[in-house]
Amino acid sequence: MLKKHLYKYILLVLAFSLTVVLFMACAGSRTDNFASEDTLKSSLNSSYGKVATGPLGRYNPTIDISFVRGIDEDFAKNVLPKTPGETIQDNRWLKLYRDELGINVKYAWAVRGNETSDVYTQKINVTLASGNLPDVILVNPAQLRQLVDSDMIEDMTEYFEKYASPLTKEVYNQEGTATLDSATINGKLMAVSEPYSFVEAAQYIWIRNDWLKKLNLQPPKSMNELLKIARAFTTMDPDGNGRQDTFGIAITKDLYGGCLGTEGFFAAYHAYPNMWVEDASGKLVWGSTLSETKTALRKLAAMYKAGELDREFSVKDGSKVAESVTAGKVGIEFGAQWNPMYPLISNFNNDNNADWTGYPLVSADDRKVMVPLKFSQTRIFAVKKGYPYPEALIKLINMHLEKNWGIAADFNKYYMPVENGGVGVWKFSPVVPSPPYKNLDAFLAIDAARKNGSLDSLHGEPRAIQSNLDAYTGGDKTKWGWEKIYGTNGVFGILEKYRTGGQLLAERFVGPSTNTIAEKKAVMDMMEKEIFIKIIMGEEPIDRFDKFASDWYKIGGKEITTEVNKWYESAR
């Protein structure tokens, strides 16, 4: 009996050890493979060395570079179906990079959704945590900080200096140095972002012109006039259905944003919440805590009380509020130049009379109104430490700018080819830098051509835009938004006036994220929004603002302000 048991145990132990050995063997052979691959790579590198010099010099033999990327809805729905034969892994841009630069672009992974989507964030976090980085990684400021702290990426200072083409350097410094500053940590350029465009963030007042006409009102010249319009839109039944079911200004529970935001409202009172501004003494302060913000909040609370804001705005996000806009329940909103494309066009689709037009921001007093431009960088490219050709990233950026906006640009092939239905094939490239003023410049070119009657001489992006404007004139209603943005009364005309009138106020803090910001800012922002919303809804008296402003400094604002000013001192 005992013998039988013993036999069983021996068998069990044998079986167990066999499994372990097998497992080890498998694992062992895997690591061996990896190791040999690595040594092969390094021996290749040492024997060939770096051959390519100059901003657009070719590598010989060809090198590999791996990226990660997001595939946004436009790319999946419009670009890929209209470019037969081209895929994410093989297309005109990657071929260009391979043929002219000797750089073979590969993707370690791709997700559906752009770089600000949840999917991308989750995937990148797993990638960072598991230490399995691709050669170039697309991150946001917080992740950049994390990579720098764990010493996982290359210092790009020298490479940018040496390899950036004159055009690249011009584009990166066109609108100030914010783009480079935001990736400069401890004096070193740790990553290369795509140029951030401040002017694109400029806000306008979007108003339904048809409602103005119906109620015999004039476009607003001052905040008082705008408030009167909002009241009229609420009480005078602008949609003519006999019911008081409309309201004045559309805002969301997020308060701030590229559309349906409140920044434009605050700006009328010279208040700039949610961004860093300079105070009288030249120090940076958080705009939300200043007394001007209180004045504007008081006005918003009065509007809410009078029913001129959606009673339920505090629970509605952007897409929910967009439904009210689409259903024709509201006639004023604050937002950026792209608003006609979303959400305003959905209103036009339902009701062709809905004539949304952009107007410049107005002031509540005789001081000129400043247009707040928030800084928010989401596309930062960092190079993995130990990757032998960090300068390849700079070369790709050089090439992308060169082919679209350089002297020998081939815009129709590499940006929005007419023969492919004008879809944005530039998305095939892993890096997509563009000049910050490109849209404004395009408008100015079109506008000048309109005045001289020389529309036929347009080329590049202005020409592609003009063809959309022509299509709208020819009756294609899907191009309505283009007319609102680039047409004769388009908002870019207003932007040019903002610019020449010195009305643009860019956020002053554009440095890398600081420790206290990373730790506390998200919670502080949440608290701030909650209190502001309560004040607007009348749940808290307006004087609650003073307590908020002093609390803000107590719960971390003091440290953040010190850190931000320390950066500001050093950057000046």
Added chain:
Amino acid sequence: MKLTSIKKKLSVFTIINSCFLILAALLCIIPLIHILAVSFSSSSVAAAGKVVFWPVEFSLNSYVYVAKRAAFWHSMLVSVERIAIGGAINLVLTILCAYPLSKERSEFRFRTFYAWAFFITMLFSGGLIPWYTVIRQAGLLDSIWALVLPGAVPVFSVILLLNFFREIPKELSEAAFIDGAGHWITLWKLYVPVSTPALATITLFSLVGHWNSWFDGLILMNKAENYPLQSYIQTIVVQRSYSMLSRQEISELATVSDRTLRSSQIFLGSLPIILVYPFLQKYFVKGIVLGGVKG
């Protein structure tokens, strides 16, 4: 007198109970009807939020579009492949695990130890990063195996089935052994055939589980073409937030308001499970009841 009062009581209870159950059922079905109505409406009225339970401006456009959308059907195929392979693996492994664990300690000495080893995995997990790293090191990323192997043994189903096996009269297996059958034959020729209700239940669990899971697809697939259906749907359903100002691309903005399109894909995505459910449900009820009552 007595009889009528009982009747009255019964009917009051029945009425309240029915009302409650009908309400619960409505809560489940109403969102689905809404999605269906939106998917059959024209996109501009849907964007204005005017559709409730009945299509407004009836339109098949979104379904025509989905029919032509290769990515959707490819993901559907991945999902079907996943439930076919994953469901089979789950079922076989559940049976193989549940059988020995259903034996008495006298027959299987380390039964308790193994049972705990299984049970602990239900309470604790290694966390996201180790999970990901293990799958990556095993070379499974980007293949169908990454979706089916990590959850190959559904412990909850094992426990369900082992309890069911225990209810089977001992005399049956003793008779089989006397007739010369070993464990293997007893399991497949005796236990499995008499356990169809329980097996149907756990099959349903694993099919629904595989069909609905989306997170692993997003994290473990390196190419968007390899997403199973629910991961694909997750990427189109999640709303973009405009609270952050960022580089906006005009052409992408134009794709935002496609609610009808999203709705039609959501509906088509849940259709297969809705169709399979009624056929498995009768076993499902039986399986749960049998497992409970006999204990």
